[in-house]
Amino acid sequence: MGVDQTWAHLSNLLIYSAMAVYAIALVAFVVDLSRRGRLGRDGAEASAPPASVPALVGGGSSGSDESGSAPSGSDSTAGSIGDDEAAAAAHRYEAAAHRYRAAGIGMALTWLAFALHVCGIVARGLSVHRPPWGNMYEFAVAGSAVVIAVFLGVGFKRDVRFLGAFVVGPVLLTLGAAVTVWYTEAAQLVPALHSYWLLIHVSVAFIASALFTFSFSTAVLQVVQGQREAAVAAGGEPRGRFMDLLPTSADLERLTYRVIVMAFPLWTFTLVAGAIWAEHAWGRYWGWDPKEVWTFVIWVVYAAYLHARVTRGWDGRRAAFLVFAGFACLLFNFIGVNLLFSGLHTYAS
Amino acid sequence: MTAGDTLDTDTAVVPTAPVRQPTLGPMGWVRFIWRRLTSMSTALLLLLLLAVAAVPGSVFPQRRVNAGKVDIFLSEHTTSGPLLDRLGFFDVYSSPWFAAIYLLLLVSLIGCVIPRARQHWKAFRARPPLTPRRLDRMPVYMLRPAPDGADAQTLLTTARAALRHRRYRVAADPGAVAAERGYIGEFGNLGFHVALLGILAAVAIGAMFSWAGQVIVVEGQSFADTLPLYDEFRAGTRVNNQDLPPFSFTLDKLSVLFDDQSTGSQFGAPRRFDAYVTVRSSPGATPVKRLVRPNQPLEVDGAGAFLVGNGYAPVITVKDGLGNVVFTGPVAFRPEDGRYTSLGVIKVPDAAPRQLAFSGYLLPTAVMTNQGPVSVFPDDRTPRLVLRAYAGKPGQDGLGMNSGVPQSVYFLDTSKLTQLRKGQDPFILLAPGGSYTLPDGLGTITFDSVKRFAAFDIHNDPSKGWALASALTALGGLMLSLFVRRRRVWIRVRTDGSGRTVVEAAGLARGEDAGLAGEVEHLLGQVVGEHVANGAASAEPVSVKE
Numbered sequence: 001m002g003v004d005q006t007w008a009h010l011s012n013l014l015i016y017s018a019m020a021v022y023a024i025a026l027v028a029f030v031v032d033l034s035r036r037g038r039l040g041r042d043g044a045e046a047s048a049p050p051a052s053v054p055a056l057v058g059g060g061s062s063g064s065d066e067s068g069s070a071p072s073g074s075d076s077t078a079g080s081i082g083d084d085e086a087a088a089a090a091h092r093y094e095a096a097a098h099r100y101r102a103a104g105i106g107m108a109l110t111w112l113a114f115a116l117h118v119c120g121i122v123a124r125g126l127s128v129h130r131p132p133w134g135n136m137y138e139f140a141v142a143g144s145a146v147v148i149a150v151f152l153g154v155g156f157k158r159d160v161r162f163l164g165a166f167v168v169g170p171v172l173l174t175l176g177a178a179v180t181v182w183y184t185e186a187a188q189l190v191p192a193l194h195s196y197w198l199l200i201h202v203s204v205a206f207i208a209s210a211l212f213t214f215s216f217s218t219a220v221l222q223v224v225q226g227q228r229e230a231a232v233a234a235g236g237e238p239r240g241r242f243m244d245l246l247p248t249s250a251d252l253e254r255l256t257y258r259v260i261v262m263a264f265p266l267w268t269f270t271l272v273a274g275a276i277w278a279e280h281a282w283g284r285y286w287g288w289d290p291k292e293v294w295t296f297v298i299w300v301v302y303a304a305y306l307h308a309r310v311t312r313g314w315d316g317r318r319a320a321f322l323v324f325a326g327f328a329c330l331l332f333n334f335i336g337v338n339l340l341f342s343g344l345h346t347y348a349s
Numbered sequence: 350m351t352a353g354d355t356l357d358t359d360t361a362v363v364p365t366a367p368v369r370q371p372t373l374g375p376m377g378w379v380r381f382i383w384r385r386l387t388s389m390s391t392a393l394l395l396l397l398l399l400a401v402a403a404v405p406g407s408v409f410p411q412r413r414v415n416a417g418k419v420d421i422f423l424s425e426h427t428t429s430g431p432l433l434d435r436l437g438f439f440d441v442y443s444s445p446w447f448a449a450i451y452l453l454l455l456v457s458l459i460g461c462v463i464p465r466a467r468q469h470w471k472a473f474r475a476r477p478p479l480t481p482r483r484l485d486r487m488p489v490y491m492l493r494p495a496p497d498g499a500d501a502q503t504l505l506t507t508a509r510a511a512l513r514h515r516r517y518r519v520a521a522d523p524g525a526v527a528a529e530r531g532y533i534g535e536f537g538n539l540g541f542h543v544a545l546l547g548i549l550a551a552v553a554i555g556a557m558f559s560w561a562g563q564v565i566v567v568e569g570q571s572f573a574d575t576l577p578l579y580d581e582f583r584a585g586t587r588v589n590n591q592d593l594p595p596f597s598f599t600l601d602k603l604s605v606l607f608d609d610q611s612t613g614s615q616f617g618a619p620r621r622f623d624a625y626v627t628v629r630s631s632p633g634a635t636p637v638k639r640l641v642r643p644n645q646p647l648e649v650d651g652a653g654a655f656l657v658g659n660g661y662a663p664v665i666t667v668k669d670g671l672g673n674v675v676f677t678g679p680v681a682f683r684p685e686d687g688r689y690t691s692l693g694v695i696k697v698p699d700a701a702p703r704q705l706a707f708s709g710y711l712l713p714t715a716v717m718t719n720q721g722p723v724s725v726f727p728d729d730r731t732p733r734l735v736l737r738a739y740a741g742k743p744g745q746d747g748l749g750m751n752s753g754v755p756q757s758v759y760f761l762d763t764s765k766l767t768q769l770r771k772g773q774d775p776f777i778l779l780a781p782g783g784s785y786t787l788p789d790g791l792g793t794i795t796f797d798s799v800k801r802f803a804a805f806d807i808h809n810d811p812s813k814g815w816a817l818a819s820a821l822t823a824l825g826g827l828m829l830s831l832f833v834r835r836r837r838v839w840i841r842v843r844t845d846g847s848g849r850t851v852v853e854a855a856g857l858a859r860g861e862d863a864g865l866a867g868e869v870e871h872l873l874g875q876v877v878g879e880h881v882a883n884g885a886a887s888a889e890p891v892s893v894k895e
Contacts, residue, residue: 003610187608187615191622195644257861265828272820281644283561283655283808285816286552288414288442290407300400304393310860311389329400341407 007127008186014120015141015179018113022172025109029164032102036162036245103161110168114148121145127186131199133206134189136338140178143334144171146210154214154259162246166217197277205270209330211263212302215256216327219320222252226317253316256323257309264302271299290341294333301326386453387460395454402450406441409433413440455549462542469535476520477529480839487839487855489866493877495850501842504852504876508840511875515868517838525841530834531859537829544826547819551812559810560584560592566600567662567679567802573597573632574652574807594650594809598628601638603659603801607728617687617727624656624803641805651809658804660684661691661711663734664797669700670790676700681802682711683759689713689727694761695736695794698750702743703791708761709736709776711799722778732799734779739766740791835859838869840876852876 121142124132133142151167154160189198226249228238247255274295279285286292305322308314373381385391410418419439423430437444484490495504501524508526512519517528562579566572574593576582606621624641630649641647647654662679669675675697682693690710697705714726715733722735739761741747747765750756769788777785779796786793837857845851854876856869 185611185613185615187611187618188620190619191643194642197644254861254863261831261861265824265831268824268827272824275820276817277644279813280646281655282657283646283653283806284810285813288406288411293403293407297400297403300396300403304396304400307389307393307396311393313390314393337407 003186003188004127004129005186007123011120011123011127011186012179014116014123015175018116018120019172019175019179021109021113021116022168022175025106025113026165026168026172028102028106028109029161029168032106032161033165033242035102036242103164106164106168107155107161110148110164111152114145114152117141117145117148124186128188130189131202133202134193134198135182135184137178137182137184139202139334140174140182143206143209144174144178146206147171147213150207150210150214158255160255163214163217163221166221167214170213170217192281195277195281197273197280201270201273201277204266204273208263208266208270209334211259211266212298212327212330215259215263215323218252218256218259219323221246222249222256223317223320225249225252249316253320256320260302260305260323264306267295267299267302271295290337291333294329294337298326298329298333301329383460387457389461392454392457392461395450395457398450399454402441402447405438409438409441411439411441413442451549455546458542458545462539465535466539469532469539472535473532477518477527477837480522480525480527480841481855484839484841484853484855487857489856489869490853491855491869491873492851492853493873495842495852496878499850499878501850504842504850505840507878508842508852508872508876511872512838512840515872517836522839522841524843525839527837527839529837531836534830534833534835537826537833539826541823541826541830544819544823547822548816551816551819555585555810555812555816557585557587558812559808560588561806561808561810563657563804563806565681565802565804566598567681568600568603568800570679571597571599572805579807594652595631596629596649596652597632598626598639598647598649598654600803601625601627603803605659605728605801607726609726609728619727622656622659622803641803651811653808655806655808656803657806660689660802660804661713661729661732662800662802663693663711663732664800665695665707665734666795666797667695667697667700667705667707667792668795669697669705669792670702672792673701675705675792677797679800679802681758684727687727688724690724692759694759696748696750696761698746698748700792704741704746704748704766705787705792706739706741706748706761706763706766707736707777707794708739708763709734711735713799729799732781734777734796736777736779736794737775738769738777738787738794739763740769740787741766834862834864836862836865836868838872840872 121132124138124141128134132138147167148171151160151163221243224240225243225246228240228243229249231238246252274292275285278287278289278292301322305319305326308319308322309316410422412419422439423434426433433439437446441447481487485492505521505524505526509519509521512526512528515530517530518532519526519528521527560583562582564572564579572578574596576590576593602625604621604623604625605619608615608618608620611618622642626639626641626647627636628639628647628649629636639647641654641656643656646656660682661684662681664679665676666674667676676695676699680693680695682691684691690712692710693708695707697707712722712724712733712735713728714724714730715722715735716725716731722733742765745765746752749762749765756762769791771788777794779785779794781796781798784793784795835858838854839856840852840854842850842852852873854869854873856865858865
């Protein structure tokens, strides 16, 4: 019934290939992270007077403070600082070269996997002659591609390679679930989805969800980094040395916020576009269908996040928990609502 | 919701010695409660409560969405069900507690939008704030020597032009210019919040003036938009029967296509529902042919008819024991699953000497299995009727149709009926054209043919345009408030300690603004005559503080 099986078969092949390449990319990113940990430690040891380190090793301020010799005890004179600076700069250069190798491989592989992934989606679309996001399998495959696209897109503006493992890992899991649990044979759409709103409403929802996913990753790192910083401030030894070379919790918090500021209007658009489509399809713009309820809940939670950030008494760390709550709702909206509740949005199976 | 919120005392210092609290009079209390209610932390709490309170509506069946499911839930949960019902868990979105949360949120929102709007209007009308004496205390501060021979007045004129060019609003101070931009962002923010009120107002107005009904129309039958012809009708408080537009339509044909090519879960999935109708906008109007399908409603006189369901209506003729045709026509059977195993009831109260009734299934593509006949495909390839026959006591109204109590057309109360059976046959199996003679000479039932029916939702919500306009305003306002940066810039020309003329510039932004330093640097560069690209080549001395 209007389904080209050759393209469908090719699409599956491409998605499997993309998963294989993502898996290798994930290994590269993990290697990169472990190396960051080693470099963080070595970096602290190599540049002996710790007082000079914070300014030099990017984001490594915590690593230097607890690297042994009492920070206040080292009276670094002007002359010794000059020497240390030179040594640390040389070390930093070396460290950077090391770091970039594994992360660079990870990025290159992610690009390759992303290309395969997108080709797989296009092939699926060609096989069924429609936007390839008409069931849960296709949602997951297309949505995870958008997550990668956001990651690669942000990568143009700033160095977010440290996030590689935290983005590629979940995407690989999603794709795994898609091909094993949610796989649906290539087929035409049910009549309820025959609308150009499928293209508008769903694709914008993808982009917003991808940005929310990304912000979740940075918020997790932010909280972990914040705890390590607190441990350092209390004079303790933080765990997870690989975090030493990652941005500070304040920087991660700002990144989280910026990504959510982009995602929130898109989610609002998803909500409004969904209401317009609902009006067009069912005659009412809002009917408290489970999907509508959860889309609304997600919107309210992220609205609360934006308010929390300007509320006194809500620092970045507490606001981050709203990011977690929002992401949990987002996941539930995609998986739980599709599988647990029957509603007008039940197209999955 | 005020950004500079001063009421959150959670982190206040706890005094060690007892402090005599000032006593609050009644007005003081009102003011205190009002301030608390309109504070940002209360708004935040209410937002989170709203999110939590909305969830049960997706977990428990809702009367507004599907009243039948609520009844099933209540019958399955005899202890928790009535309690949940009393707490409003089956009408979450019209329950008092849900209303309490959003009404408080509404008050909180109004209480913060009004003062903020007043404040912003004042700021909008006023000139940018005076240049502070110590510019170096601002978050972004830069200083550069003026070019040789430049006089202060020329430099300030250049500064003013540069700021105007960047769409700043500019005011002159002695030896300095003060500038501000991004007022539209706050307007957007206020507009967003006001538009949310607009959406709520549209919903409230809709609840008064909208109406909706559902009707089932069998192929070949007509529907006229009058109250008695609706199977289900729900109207706003201000709607009366004369408000219904006098249109009518006939369902000429319902063309349906199911997927028989795919395998797995896609096998039997619907691919096309096309309802061909003939519409009259009023009884005397010229009939117009129209096609109605999902996502393509029929719009007449402000109302819309939406194709929301379909199924089979077997045409059945029943003759009673006296040989009279006491029933003939299509009976809509309700599809119960993806293979359109359809449940239906035929009630024949006029049959004599005993009332007759039938209940059972229509199987569109029937296949015999060990468990009996089942449907394997939703299309009507080999339709079969599987029925049980019942009869009332002679001369009694066993069906209860004359009792005046409304009955479901899909439910048969068999408590006052006896099942009719011949020998061991548990049910009657009929193919189209087939006939069955009931035992004891009570009559015959004939399965004439199968027709399709279409279920239409007919809606009219006069306020939906307002809701849409409000929603789009909210979206626009949101984008303005999130993406427009409110910035203040001051540029001063002065003589430093060694007698040199220097130009200093400072910037202040509301909230997150990574681009502020670059902007100030760019403006300063323009004033001192350096044509540098934005953000490039930093001049000495520069200090940027976080």
